[in-house]
Amino acid sequence: MAERTTPTGPAGPSAPGTGSGPGRMLVAVYAVFALAAGCRAGVQIATRFDEAPVAYALSAVAAAVYVLATVALARGGRTSRRVAVAACSVELAGVLVVGTLSLADPAAFPDATVWSAYGRGYGFVPLVLPVIGLWWLWRTGRRAARA
């Protein structure tokens, strides 16, 4: 087991790892959500898409955003950082908009998505996760600017 330092990558001075140190825990939680949301969306769309197309399409979008955020946070280069900010922002907007709509107009969402009722079915983690993600990106970004 070799010691491993902060990955900077051969592509030049990338910002110090969003995916190393404590960031790994964040990436791990994102990975679990990407896995769970991806499997769920896949099953829903494959077996009963016509029952609730809006909800299931949203599940698929949510899953894609989680996968994107996981990869971008794990890579942590300059471009990945921008992608991660975008993905976390889309997530935050998604959970707020879909959460509000699902409470205001339950008929439009006959089946639950990850983001329904602000992610209540998932212990509100979908609501907290993008906030932590954005905070972490901001924090590591400042550290990078100082270095």
Next chain:
Amino acid sequence: MSNALSVVIIVVALLAAAYSAVTAVRNRAMGWGDLAALGVLEVLLVVQAVVGFVKLSAGEGPGDSATFIGYLLAILVIPVAGAGWGLLERSRWGPGVIVVAGLSVAVMIERMRQIWTGTVG
């Protein structure tokens, strides 16, 4: 899905998470203890997958078997991924990831129990 087995898995997953939390708090990288806990967890999950498929093929289980099978297989990845990460990240955050993995397994097993008994779709 076996009720006793899922309770055992949840307990082991939480114990693995707790053990690795202690490792992380003590500021150590992942050691053999963390790895052994993950190993036990993975063996239990494989047993569960076998039992699950046997029961499903015997006609037991939820109407929505696709989701259940998804969980049954997806959950197998988690301890392995946790161990791999612990090997890569030689700091306290390696066991930190294992804490996340253990808690995730516990939550997913609970969700699988709900799917099995038909509490949720």
